[in-house]
Amino acid sequence: MVNRGVAADHVALRRNNLSVVLRHVHDLGPRSRARIAEETGLNKATVSSLVAELVERGLLREGSADSSRALGRPGQLVELDGTGVCGIGAEINVEYLAVVALDLAGNVVHEKRVPVDVAHLGPGTTLDRCAELVREAVDAVDARQGRLAGVTLAVPGLVEGETGELKLAPNLGWSELSVAKEMRSRLGEPTYPLQVDNEANLATLAAYGELREADALHDLVLLTGAVGVGGGVVSGGQLLRGARGYSGEVGHMPVAPDGQACGCGRTGCWETVVGLTALLRKATDPDNPVRDPSLDVERRLAAVVERAEAGDVRTLEALTEVGTWLGVGGAILVNILNPAALVLGGYFAVLGPWLEEPLDKALRQRVLAADGGGCRVVRSDLGFGAAVRGGAQICLDQVFADPTQLGES
Amino acid sequence: MVNRGVAADHVALRRNNLSVVLRHVHDLGPRSRARIAEETGLNKATVSSLVAELVERGLLREGSADSSRALGRPGQLVELDGTGVCGIGAEINVEYLAVVALDLAGNVVHEKRVPVDVAHLGPGTTLDRCAELVREAVDAVDARQGRLAGVTLAVPGLVEGETGELKLAPNLGWSELSVAKEMRSRLGEPTYPLQVDNEANLATLAAYGELREADALHDLVLLTGAVGVGGGVVSGGQLLRGARGYSGEVGHMPVAPDGQACGCGRTGCWETVVGLTALLRKATDPDNPVRDPSLDVERRLAAVVERAEAGDVRTLEALTEVGTWLGVGGAILVNILNPAALVLGGYFAVLGPWLEEPLDKALRQRVLAADGGGCRVVRSDLGFGAAVRGGAQICLDQVFADPTQLGES
Numbered sequence: 001m002v003n004r005g006v007a008a009d010h011v012a013l014r015r016n017n018l019s020v021v022l023r024h025v026h027d028l029g030p031r032s033r034a035r036i037a038e039e040t041g042l043n044k045a046t047v048s049s050l051v052a053e054l055v056e057r058g059l060l061r062e063g064s065a066d067s068s069r070a071l072g073r074p075g076q077l078v079e080l081d082g083t084g085v086c087g088i089g090a091e092i093n094v095e096y097l098a099v100v101a102l103d104l105a106g107n108v109v110h111e112k113r114v115p116v117d118v119a120h121l122g123p124g125t126t127l128d129r130c131a132e133l134v135r136e137a138v139d140a141v142d143a144r145q146g147r148l149a150g151v152t153l154a155v156p157g158l159v160e161g162e163t164g165e166l167k168l169a170p171n172l173g174w175s176e177l178s179v180a181k182e183m184r185s186r187l188g189e190p191t192y193p194l195q196v197d198n199e200a201n202l203a204t205l206a207a208y209g210e211l212r213e214a215d216a217l218h219d220l221v222l223l224t225g226a227v228g229v230g231g232g233v234v235s236g237g238q239l240l241r242g243a244r245g246y247s248g249e250v251g252h253m254p255v256a257p258d259g260q261a262c263g264c265g266r267t268g269c270w271e272t273v274v275g276l277t278a279l280l281r282k283a284t285d286p287d288n289p290v291r292d293p294s295l296d297v298e299r300r301l302a303a304v305v306e307r308a309e310a311g312d313v314r315t316l317e318a319l320t321e322v323g324t325w326l327g328v329g330g331a332i333l334v335n336i337l338n339p340a341a342l343v344l345g346g347y348f349a350v351l352g353p354w355l356e357e358p359l360d361k362a363l364r365q366r367v368l369a370a371d372g373g374g375c376r377v378v379r380s381d382l383g384f385g386a387a388v389r390g391g392a393q394i395c396l397d398q399v400f401a402d403p404t405q406l407g408e409s
Numbered sequence: 410m411v412n413r414g415v416a417a418d419h420v421a422l423r424r425n426n427l428s429v430v431l432r433h434v435h436d437l438g439p440r441s442r443a444r445i446a447e448e449t450g451l452n453k454a455t456v457s458s459l460v461a462e463l464v465e466r467g468l469l470r471e472g473s474a475d476s477s478r479a480l481g482r483p484g485q486l487v488e489l490d491g492t493g494v495c496g497i498g499a500e501i502n503v504e505y506l507a508v509v510a511l512d513l514a515g516n517v518v519h520e521k522r523v524p525v526d527v528a529h530l531g532p533g534t535t536l537d538r539c540a541e542l543v544r545e546a547v548d549a550v551d552a553r554q555g556r557l558a559g560v561t562l563a564v565p566g567l568v569e570g571e572t573g574e575l576k577l578a579p580n581l582g583w584s585e586l587s588v589a590k591e592m593r594s595r596l597g598e599p600t601y602p603l604q605v606d607n608e609a610n611l612a613t614l615a616a617y618g619e620l621r622e623a624d625a626l627h628d629l630v631l632l633t634g635a636v637g638v639g640g641g642v643v644s645g646g647q648l649l650r651g652a653r654g655y656s657g658e659v660g661h662m663p664v665a666p667d668g669q670a671c672g673c674g675r676t677g678c679w680e681t682v683v684g685l686t687a688l689l690r691k692a693t694d695p696d697n698p699v700r701d702p703s704l705d706v707e708r709r710l711a712a713v714v715e716r717a718e719a720g721d722v723r724t725l726e727a728l729t730e731v732g733t734w735l736g737v738g739g740a741i742l743v744n745i746l747n748p749a750a751l752v753l754g755g756y757f758a759v760l761g762p763w764l765e766e767p768l769d770k771a772l773r774q775r776v777l778a779a780d781g782g783g784c785r786v787v788r789s790d791l792g793f794g795a796a797v798r799g800g801a802q803i804c805l806d807q808v809f810a811d812p813t814q815l816g817e818s
Contacts, residue, residue, distance in 0.1 A: 158777065168778065219652040236650065240746065241645065243627075246777075247644075336746075338652055338654070366675070368577065369658070
């Protein structure tokens with residue numbers, strides 16, 4: 001089936017079919033040309049020609065002989081040549097900087113995360129340090145003679161879709177900043193594409209990539225919990241962007257009328273009752289090292305998990321309260337969007353075992369459709385690595401969508 | 410550009426290109442084959458062959474000579490043959506039944522609305538009367554020798570996408586009802602397709618059709634205000650359905666913690682503070698005829714408009730209060746979805762002149778992005794006719810998407 005509304009010519013048809021074959025082998029694994037033809041509905045001669053072009057472009061390669069066929073002569077398998085092309089995702093978040101480089105097969109080529117108090121450091125120094133992380137990742141790609149499809153930088157704030165400008169990041173204290181331009185200048189005006197995107201949207205793309213394969217889910221809402229709370233929506237297999245790219249700002253839904261002051265200047269925003277700061281305030285005393293942003297967030301959360309496992313009453317009460325508030329806002333999202341899954345990311349995933357019961361209960365009470373409209377609560381395995389993964393993936397997706405764009409190897 | 414992920418064969422390509430040409434003439438008006446070729450990028454011979462097939466199928470026809478060309482010999486114009494194919498939309502709502510038949514060009518062939526207290530009447534009698542309305546519309550299509558593309562019935566409740574079963578309509582007091590089956594049986598098991606859909610989603614499709622042409626908007630949220638409050642979301646040009654078809658249940662977002670009891674059994678749902686019942690309770694005394702559901706809703710609203718125009722303080726205060734509450738829930742939707750427009754439908758559109766100022770103010774205060782993320786408040790002109798129009802349109806859209814499905818005329 002082709003898109004409605006746009007006439008398809010034969011160049012576009014060929015590009016589409018290159019994309020279909022490349023994705024097919026990526027999604028379903030090594031297979032013979034004959035099998036690709038059977039499964040995609042393309043004829044055998046066309047598949048042979050498409051595979052030849054994809055091999056020339058360094059995206060597919062010849063594999064072993066096909067041993068799965070009982071009858072007839074065995075075909076040669078074709079497999080993804082993942083090693084030659086990489087995408088890089090980097091992230092500036094409230095309490096850390098991170099980077100990952102993935103190859104076309106999704107293997108991690110390079111990965112790093114450093115705890116940083118970004119609001120304290122300010123934009124200039126933070127961007128210097130982030131550029132350094134990106135350079136290290138580019139070097140790692142170069143060291144294995146990979147071609148770089150691009151770099152995506154995740155930021156926790158409103159990114160204007162058209163310009164890539166960061167309009168507002170309340171928890172960083174940044175606003176109206178041309179992050180892409182600043183990064184390009186620090187990286188010496190590189191030739192590879194560099195784009196800036198919202199971290200929750202990128203984390204959502206990564207979680208969708210994970211769940212699409214495992215559970216065939218195509219409607220989901222991801223909640224990323226850190227100091228700020230972000231969200232991303234996939235509906236019918238598409239990430240929602242909104243008119244200007246600002247969609248998913250769930251952390252600032254007004255749900256707690258008598259709530260705490262929020263980083264955005266309002267009171268009662270959802271993140272003031274479910275963000276990491278809210279949890280730690282409820283669960284610990286002010287001088288507790290768990291509250292220290294210069295320590296790695298995963299280590300701090302491990303300490304919370306330890307207390308919860310030991311049955312510490314204050315910790316368990318704080319988790320139940322946060323879980324219930326998660327359900328109050330979650331029910332709003334489920335009523336509006338009817339996702340098949342509410343996916344817990346970031347710190348929500350780590351503390352999921354204690355958050356899920358009160359969350360589930362609140363959903364069932366507050367969603368109009370019986371049984372929460374079929375919505376399951378799911379934990380993402382990607383943790384705080386989701387946004388960088390999504391950022392790298394979005395660069396690689398562009399290769400899958402148009403295998404001709406990188407040129408021949 | 411073609412869809413990614415699915416191989417396109419040449420039959421699909423031809424079907425797509427028939428659809429492209431038919432939509433092109435529908436959207437942009439009569440034009441020559443040469444101009445269609447220029448504008449779509451298809452070659453002239455292909456366009457001639459596509460037009461010939463569409464004429465044979467009774468969807469396009471030869472028009473007058475093209476007088477727009479100053480040079481060269483004038484081409485023959487091709488125009489939409491709208492008269493031969495119709496779609497029907499019907500609606501069961503809390504206080505009325507309605508039906509409309511539209512031809513392919515969007516002209517109204519037949520239209521009717523009757524005030525009915527559906528909750529009082531019960532499902533059996535209501536469906537009898539609704540079937541009668543549909544039969545009248547089918548007769549009107551038959552009378553002009555039109556072919557019927559299908560019937561869509563709008564209901565104010567949760568409709569399961571896969572089965573078309575009405576799971577729950579709180580304001581009708583209906584649940585777990587196979588409305589499509591009941592209607593088909595009352596209509597004598599007709600051969601045309603009959604489907605059931607959520608009224609807010611259908612109203613959204615109609616409003617999108619209206620605004621897409623006028624303002625090129627592709628991201629919007631429609632709010633339909635009647636006794637119940639429904640919503641629909643178009644994002645990137647696509648209507649959001651959700652995993653089971655239950656999306657858009659905005660009326661039951663919990664926004665007023667100390668609010669009134671809702672038809673759904675909870676308290677504080679958004680519709681308890683912005684629904685028509687809430688407005689009339691605030692603006693009028695219990696014995697006021699304006700509250701009588703056996704009178705036509707548009708006439709009752711005309712009485713409210715009259716009082717507002719006369720400066721009646723109680724009416725104006727009620728409108729300001731409802732407008733502010735509209736903004737409280739509207740801000741949640743705008744933070745999540747970043748639409749280019751929040752479209753007021755149903756009674757919200759009629760009273761828009763008094764609701765918009767407090768609504769706008771609340772949006773600006775509560776949306777994270779500056780200036781409400783660029784979201785405008787817009788009134789739909791379709792009033793209470795939006796859902797039936799959307800229902801008829803969805804049948805016709807299926808003809809536009811695949812002009813081969815109706816057979817040749």
